[in-house]
Each structure stands twice: as structure tokens, then as C-alpha cells.
């Protein structure tokens with residue numbers, strides 16, 4: 185799951201100007217997508233607003249790891265319920 189999340193983040197969220205930013209994360213499908221909406225990591229606008237990660241630069245390794253951690257924590261909590 186963690187590797188999958190890292191892969192999705194790297195493709196959809198990490199570029200400085202992601203394609204379709206704000207709409208790049210489907211609401212259904214992969215559990216990671218659901219988690220992204222639940223944790224405000226779905227687009228760069230939400231990342232900037234809720235997580236203090238500015239738009240307009242490519243995500244660093246630390247920032248990617250942080251986002252993946254947030255997503256995986258949320259999924260782990262859902263599975264524990």
C-alpha cells in the first residue's frame with residue numbers, strides 16, 4: 185500500500201504544476217484516492233491550505249514521504265475500525 189501510494193503521489197501530485205490540479209484525484213476507485221480526499225492531500229491547493237506545502241515547486245522527497253505517511257495512517261485507521 186505504501187509503495188502504491190508513493191507511486192500515485194509521485195505521478196499526480198509531485199510535479200510543480202500537476203495536470204488538472206484540483207481534479208486529478210478521482211473520488212472512487214483506489215483506497216488511496218479516498219484517503220487523499222479525507223486527508224486533504226488530493227491536490228496542490230489542498231496541500232497548500234491544510235498542510236502548509238506551497239504550490240509551484242516539485243515536491244521534495246521529505247514532502248512526498250510526509251504525504252504518503254498521512255495517507256497510510258488514515259487508511260490504517262479505517263482498517264482498524
Ligand SMILES: [Zn+2]
Nearest residue numbers: 206226227230
Ligand atoms: Zn484538493
